[in-house]
Amino acid sequence: MTPCYIGRGLPIRPEDELAQSLTHGEMTLPADWRDLFALTKPRVMSLVVFTALCGLLAAPGHVHPVLAFSSILAIALGAGASGALNQWYEAGLDAKMKRTANRPLPAGRLDPQTALHFGVGLAAFSVFLMLFAANWQAAALLTVSILFYVLVYTMWLKPRTPQNIVIGGAAGAFPPLIGWVAATGSVAPLPVMLFLLIFLWTPPHFWALALFVRSDYAAAGIPMMPVVAGERSTRRQILFYALIMAAAAIAPWPLGYTGALYGWTAILLSALFVALSVQVGVRQTGASDAMRPEKRLFAYSIAYLFILFGAVVADHIWPL
Amino acid sequence: MTQDPTPEPFDEAEYRRRQRSRANLMAWILGALALLFFFITMARMVH
Numbered sequence: 001m002t003p004c005y006i007g008r009g010l011p012i013r014p015e016d017e018l019a020q021s022l023t024h025g026e027m028t029l030p031a032d033w034r035d036l037f038a039l040t041k042p043r044v045m046s047l048v049v050f051t052a053l054c055g056l057l058a059a060p061g062h063v064h065p066v067l068a069f070s071s072i073l074a075i076a077l078g079a080g081a082s083g084a085l086n087q088w089y090e091a092g093l094d095a096k097m098k099r100t101a102n103r104p105l106p107a108g109r110l111d112p113q114t115a116l117h118f119g120v121g122l123a124a125f126s127v128f129l130m131l132f133a134a135n136w137q138a139a140a141l142l143t144v145s146i147l148f149y150v151l152v153y154t155m156w157l158k159p160r161t162p163q164n165i166v167i168g169g170a171a172g173a174f175p176p177l178i179g180w181v182a183a184t185g186s187v188a189p190l191p192v193m194l195f196l197l198i199f200l201w202t203p204p205h206f207w208a209l210a211l212f213v214r215s216d217y218a219a220a221g222i223p224m225m226p227v228v229a230g231e232r233s234t235r236r237q238i239l240f241y242a243l244i245m246a247a248a249a250i251a252p253w254p255l256g257y258t259g260a261l262y263g264w265t266a267i268l269l270s271a272l273f274v275a276l277s278v279q280v281g282v283r284q285t286g287a288s289d290a291m292r293p294e295k296r297l298f299a300y301s302i303a304y305l306f307i308l309f310g311a312v313v314a315d316h317i318w319p320l
Numbered sequence: 321m322t323q324d325p326t327p328e329p330f331d332e333a334e335y336r337r338r339q340r341s342r343a344n345l346m347a348w349i350l351g352a353l354a355l356l357f358f359f360i361t362m363a364r365m366v367h
Contacts, residue, residue: 030338033345066363070356133360 031114035104039087039115040080040122047305048079048175051198054309055176055191058316059183070133071182075175077126078142082149082171084119088112089154097216134182141181145174159221162228165210169202170195176309190257193248194312200245201305204238204277208298211235211280212291231285238297239274239281246270249308262315269304276300 052075056068063071087094087105095106104110123146131139153168173195180191210217210224211234217224226234249270253263279293 029335030342032338033342064363064366066359070360073356132357 031104031110035110036114036118038104039084039110039118041083041087044083045076045079047302048172049076050306051194051309052076052175052179054313055179055194056183057179057313058190059180061184063183067133068183070129071138071179074126074130074133074142075178075182077122077129078146079175081119081123081126082146084115084122085150086154088115088119089150091115093220093222096220097213099213099216130182135185137185138178138182141174141178145171145178148174160223162223162225164223165206165225166203169199169206172202173198189255190252193252193257194309196248197245197308198305200241200248201301203241204245204273205298205301207234207238208280208294208301211294212298235281235283239277242274242277242281246274258312259315260320261318262311265311266308269308273300273304
């Protein structure tokens with residue numbers, strides 16, 4: 001086997017020149033498309049796409065299916081671009097954490113320049129697609145959400161403060177608002193409430209995760225709440241945010257922006273969320289604890305958001 | 321910030337396989353985008 005090294009893709013060369021480059025070890029291997037796909041954090045993207053779709057479907061009026069599909073695609077590509085730029089910036093930190101060490105950049109399957117070009121290109125294209133398929137307001141919001149996630153959350157807040165998740169949560173809260181604005185061209189109280197719901201949902205969701213991967217964050221030097229303020233304080237804050245999140249989730253019903261179908265779904269799901277948060281909030285753990293309640297809360301929080309946003313759409317289609 | 325990846329050896333066949341696979345994927349993506357932009361234009365004209 002001729003020695004050569006993984007890195008950025010180069011233009012096609014004539015056979016003899018390629019052979020010569022391989023012999024001298026100066027050629028680099030083009031990135032595999034699966035690694036570029038992994039760079040977009042596809043699992044995170046699924047939640048973004050779903051909440052954006054719900055925002056779009058819950059909006060008043062009719063959107064042409066092609067324009068709706070294109071708007072959601074633009075939001076998905078924008079989220080993918082944010083994920084790629086996040087991984088490009090944090091490759092060094094990812095290498096120090098077990099959970100992220102096998103990502104394409106820290107594992108050495110992709111070079112940083114390819115990741116940067118891919119992320120910037122995807123971000124620019126997603127905004128252009130949104131502008132073409134929907135309106136400038138949605139394109140502007142998409143731009144703000146990408147810049148907020150990359151510049152404010154990833155580069156500024158995350159390495160500096162344990163409140164990174166609280167303020168940075170705004171980046172993940174944009175999709176339903178963008179979906180709504182793509183459909184209507186304007187902002188209304190309901191999508192703002194959905195924005196607030198995801199914003200308040202983010203701290204208990206991420207801190208539940210941070211509790212059971214605390215050593216990873218500590219090893220990477222990321223000031224997550226359990227690392228800086230300790231477990232006890234983190235557990236209390238999970239409970240605090242769960243309570244105000246539950247109030248924010250139920251609020252659209254009494255305020256008249258949704259019907260009873262959403263209202264009762266929000267009450268039942270939020271009650272269970274608070275119950276699981278109480279379990280996490282009041283307990284104390286030893287070094288060998290399996291962290292089952294924390295893992296349960298983390299898993300449930302994902303299902304909670306999916307079902308609740310599904311209920312927003314169901315309530316819009318079949319008002320009670 | 322980012323760090324340089326650890327070098328991994330590979331051969332010419334792998335280089336060519338990846339280059340072909342990326343070229344094929346790019347062709348499909350560009351074709352799909354051309355179709356998407358055509359349908360968006362049509363939808364905006366009738367909407």
